Amino acid sequence: MLVEALALSALLFTIGVVGVLTRRNAIIIFMCVELMLNAVNLSFVALSKLYGAAGQVFVVFTMAVAAAEAAVGLAIIIAIFRHQRTVNLQNINLLKG
């Protein structure tokens, strides 16, 4: 089942990348990043069957980082929304020049 788990992890990561590249809603892009983190977690867990439980420890750290990232990122999205009244990234082009 290891090969299947790693293939599923790669596919989920790819779907996350495609979501980031094709969507413009900042919250959806953010959720795609979470999907990518989940895909990596699946690889960690699958490989921890081979290389001991340290992989699962890294998953715990990844979850902590994901939680911190979600808190700060959503606060940034709220701050942007307050200024621009939108979360559509096409309308947020301050740095485009």
Place this chain on the structure above:
Amino acid sequence: MQANQFHSLAYAFGFYFFGLLALASAIAFVTRKNTVAAAMWLVNVMFALAALYVMLDAQFIAAMQVLVYTGAIMVVFLFVIMLLNLGHPSELADARGKWGYLLALLVGLAMLAEVMALNRSRTIEKMIPPDLAARAAEAAATPMAGGIIGPVAAPLFKEYLLAFELTSVLLLAAIVGAVVLGKRRTDAR
């Protein structure tokens, strides 16, 4: 032998079922126009992944997945979607144009090709140590110290203790940052 065979068949069925469920939910997630629907599909992906974690003998991680990801992070996402009232139609048509799709297609195809190449070259099979089955049988025979959580907790509080403590600093910084960023400015000056 008969029971063992049935067990492995049921295991494979469950594994493929939850794997395909996760894959289908992920595809539904990136294609939904409605933000709330997308979030609910992502919750479905995370539940399916939790089931896969149980099947991969990572019960503690599965519990954390349900509690932290689906229970906390996704609730925060839904809360922000509700707070910003993102249901109106002007926000719904949000897909990028032709070039975005082309780029995404290329990246997706490249990553799929990598997976296929990895699978073809049998790199993963070579990574599996030859005594894996013996080791697994031995691990199953000897009762684990501390049950299911013991094997995860021991390295977490021994080898990775510094990283664990630094995680608390990271979470504190995240809390302070979120409060500062989310606070409404009251510019008296």
